[in-house]
Amino acid sequence: QQPVQSPQAVILREGEDAVINCSSSKALYSVHWYRQKHGEAPVFLMILLKGGEQKGHEKISASFNEKKQQSSLYLTASQLSYSGTYFCGTERTGANNLFFGTGTRLTVIP
Amino acid sequence: EAQVTQNPRYLITVTGKKLTVTCSQNMNHEYMSWYRQDPGLGLRQIYYSMNVEVTDKGDVPEGYKVSRKEKRNFPLILESPSPNQTSLYFCASTPPLEAGYTFGSGTRLTVV
Numbered sequence: 001q002q003p004v005q006s007p008q009a010v011i012l013r014e015g016e017d018a019v020i021n022c023s024s025s026k027a028l029y030s031v032h033w034y035r036q037k038h039g040e041a042p043v044f045l046m047i048l049l050k051g052g053e054q055k056g057h058e059k060i061s062a063s064f065n066e067k068k069q070q071s072s073l074y075l076t077a078s079q080l081s082y083s084g085t086y087f088c089g090t091e092r093t094g095a096n097n098l099f100f101g102t103g104t105r106l107t108v109i110p
Numbered sequence: 111e112a113q114v115t116q117n118p119r120y121l122i123t124v125t126g127k128k129l130t131v132t133c134s135q136n137m138n139h140e141y142m143s144w145y146r147q148d149p150g151l152g153l154r155q156i157y158y159s160m161n162v163e164v165t166d167k168g169d170v171p172e173g174y175k176v177s178r179k180e181k182r183n184f185p186l187i188l189e190s191p192s193p194n195q196t197s198l199y200f201c202a203s204t205p206p207l208e209a210g211y212t213f214g215s216g217t218r219l220t221v222v
């Protein structure tokens with residue numbers, strides 16, 4: 001039941017933009033996004049509910065297309081602090097039981 | 111401070127020796143869950159609990175047990191650990207609906 005994330009890894013220079021995609025073969029109720037820095041626990045970024053909404057968090061925003069069961073995370077004008085592994089978590093029933101993707105490793109270099 | 115506390119942070123044990131990883135949250139969350147994280151496989155759910163005395167299997171429950179006797183605690187039990195259970199384990203909790211998970215700091219388990 002794991003969603004599929006792409007790309008698996010991306011390297012950016014400071015100030016560049018990136019998009020991380022997450023797709024599921026099942027209908028979704030919500031999508032979560034988390035960031036995990038090396039040696040630390042995942043940290044919640046945002047949740048998107050079905051309805052095609054877009055949310056923002058500083059320079060990080062996301063969209064959710066429930067018809068396609070897809071979500072995208074947008075990182076604009078990347079900063080060194082954005083480095084880490086990004087996970088999407090998908091939820092199908094509204095009970096908040098998440099299945100996570102395999103992650104996208106983002107590296108921002110000066 | 112609102113948090114999920116896991117213990118121990120690191121554990122090395124031998125095959126077959128029963129162990130328990132504790133997880134406690136102070137946010138009065140109904141939902142708690144255990145995940146294991148392995149390179150290239152992401153976070154895979156082991157067990158979850160919707161509330162006290164309500165638990166269910168996730169994607170990879172074999173070799174694990176859980177219990178939820180109190181709302182705040184959700185221990186993970188390995189009755190007879192094997193080397194393939196060497197992994198990084200995370201406990202997480204959340205309110206029932208439409209809210210993000212709070213993760214514990216993780217437990218790195220090595221079974222030799």
